[in-house]
Amino acid sequence: MAVSFAKLVPLFQIMLYLTLLLSLNNGTARITSSFIRTEWPSVDIPLDNKVFDIPKGHNAPQQVRITQGDYDGKAVIISWVAPDEMGSSRVQYGKLEKKYDSSAEGTVTNYTFYKYKSGYIHHCLVDDLEYDTKYYYKIGDGDSSREFWFQTPPKIHPDAPYTFGIIGDLGQTYNSLSTLKHYMQSGGQSVLFLGDLSYADRYEYNNVGIRWDSWGRFIEQSAAYQPWIWSAGNHEIEFMPNMGEVIPFKSYLHRIATPYTAAKSTNPLWYAIRRASAHIIVLSSYSPYVKYTPQWWWLREELKKVDREKTPWLIVLMHVPLYSSNVVHYMEGESMRAVFESWFVHSRVDFIFAGHVHAYERSYRISNIHYNVTSGDRYPVPDKSAPVYLTVGDGGNQEGLAGRFLDPQPNYSAFREASYGHSTLEIKNRTHAFYHWNRNDDGNKVTTDSVVFHNQYWSNNLRRRKLKKNHLKPRV
Numbered sequence: 001m002a003v004s005f006a007k008l009v010p011l012f013q014i015m016l017y018l019t020l021l022l023s024l025n026n027g028t029a030r031i032t033s034s035f036i037r038t039e040w041p042s043v044d045i046p047l048d049n050k051v052f053d054i055p056k057g058h059n060a061p062q063q064v065r066i067t068q069g070d071y072d073g074k075a076v077i078i079s080w081v082a083p084d085e086m087g088s089s090r091v092q093y094g095k096l097e098k099k100y101d102s103s104a105e106g107t108v109t110n111y112t113f114y115k116y117k118s119g120y121i122h123h124c125l126v127d128d129l130e131y132d133t134k135y136y137y138k139i140g141d142g143d144s145s146r147e148f149w150f151q152t153p154p155k156i157h158p159d160a161p162y163t164f165g166i167i168g169d170l171g172q173t174y175n176s177l178s179t180l181k182h183y184m185q186s187g188g189q190s191v192l193f194l195g196d197l198s199y200a201d202r203y204e205y206n207n208v209g210i211r212w213d214s215w216g217r218f219i220e221q222s223a224a225y226q227p228w229i230w231s232a233g234n235h236e237i238e239f240m241p242n243m244g245e246v247i248p249f250k251s252y253l254h255r256i257a258t259p260y261t262a263a264k265s266t267n268p269l270w271y272a273i274r275r276a277s278a279h280i281i282v283l284s285s286y287s288p289y290v291k292y293t294p295q296w297w298w299l300r301e302e303l304k305k306v307d308r309e310k311t312p313w314l315i316v317l318m319h320v321p322l323y324s325s326n327v328v329h330y331m332e333g334e335s336m337r338a339v340f341e342s343w344f345v346h347s348r349v350d351f352i353f354a355g356h357v358h359a360y361e362r363s364y365r366i367s368n369i370h371y372n373v374t375s376g377d378r379y380p381v382p383d384k385s386a387p388v389y390l391t392v393g394d395g396g397n398q399e400g401l402a403g404r405f406l407d408p409q410p411n412y413s414a415f416r417e418a419s420y421g422h423s424t425l426e427i428k429n430r431t432h433a434f435y436h437w438n439r440n441d442d443g444n445k446v447t448t449d450s451v452v453f454h455n456q457y458w459s460n461n462l463r464r465r466k467l468k469k470n471h472l473k474p475r476v
């Protein structure tokens with residue numbers, strides 16, 4: 001029987017794809033991409049560009065964004081800025097468009113930075129929501145009010161599928177816009193943000209605050225409709241004594257809300273959430289973390305709370321990578337690695353995502369926890385219990401790319417490429433997740449690193465037997 005060539009082509013493509021996935025996941029080949037990106041100007045988009053448009057109407061809410069508002073995904077925090085006067089902190093919401101049968105009252109804050117005075121920054125917790133439900137919401141007053149919507153995640157369950165986008169070091173250049181647009185086409189349901197948001201600290205005096213505002217308007221197209229889960233980077237510190245500004249994270253902490261109290265954290269800069277089948281831990285690279293500091297105590301307790309029977313996927317976010325073979329920022333994560341790496345290995349963390357280095361890199365599962373100054377063990381070694389380290393620090397900011405890697409490529413480095421882009425993590429069930437690095441490639445979304453990851457808790461044989469016994473057997 002003749003089989004047409006047209007029918008064979010998709011089959012061939014699938015086989016090629018599977019071969020590529022298997023080789024990337026299990027192989028030991030190290031890849032340094034030869035891709036050389038055509039440089040777009042890595043400059044910020046001018047303030048009069050339409051991506052920064054100010055919504056029409058007196059005191060119309062702007063810079064609208066949401067984040068998870070509790071530990072388990074039944075709440076959101078809705079934030080916005082009222083530019084002219086305080087206005088109302090009330091959010092009206094409901095399951096039907098333009099029919100708002102519920103409301104919540106938020107809080108308002110503002111701050112100064114040099115001589116810049118921020119607008120009125122509102123944060124409103126909307127809680128007791130139903131899982132897996134679309135909600136519409138309305139903020140602002142009278143003719144200037146604005147309406148948006150969001151979808152709550154599925155109930156916490158080990159097999160709940162969910163797709164996260166991963167973006168770091170975004171800024172507000174044309175490359176940033178390309179990354180944001182590509183992410184919005186990806187099907188991602190929530191963003192894990194890896195720090196370095198607006199790069200407003202590259203400016204001076206009143207322009208710092210002005211560029212925070214423009215960035216808030218820039219990301220609204222995504223962040224008003226799905227939660228962005230925040231971690232802070234060095235560009236959020238804004239220690240600027242020459243302008244009289246010496247309070248670290250002043251703009252960030254006024255503008256960015258996190259559900260840290262729900263996670264029993266004492267600081268918005270480190271916290272945790274559970275969402276669908278994932279337990280996500282956010283750490284602060286620029287807050288104290290050595291032994292006996294608040295962040296150290298908190299992480300120790302949070303790791304005890306992780307229940308892989310309920311949330312199989314354990315993900316850690318931080319700004320500074322613990323493993324990176326890029327010349328830029330080399331070994332800046334070494335002090336945190338020395339403190340926390342053994343916990344991450346013993347907890348069988350699935351992924352550690354970081355930004356900071358403006359390039360992409362994926363590690364093999366390796367650890368260096370035997371190194372203790374005197375033992376003589378000096379090198380990272382393959383370790384099946386170790387996390388995969390992923391650096392996604394190239395959202396597209398004005399500092400440009402970090403194009404120089406250590407040569408030769410170290411054994412721990414699986415894939416590295418200096419280009420702009422974002423990643424997606426498609427969790428399929430308790431055992432499998434599809435991961436993609438999507439480089440912008442001069443305006444076109446191109447996937448260049450794709451891996452099928454097996455869960456660190458459920459994929460060993462013992463757990464699989466338990467899975468078969470308890471979960472896959474048909475009930476009679």
Ligand SMILES: [Fe+2]
Binds near residue numbers: 233234235356
């Ligand atoms: Fe950074």
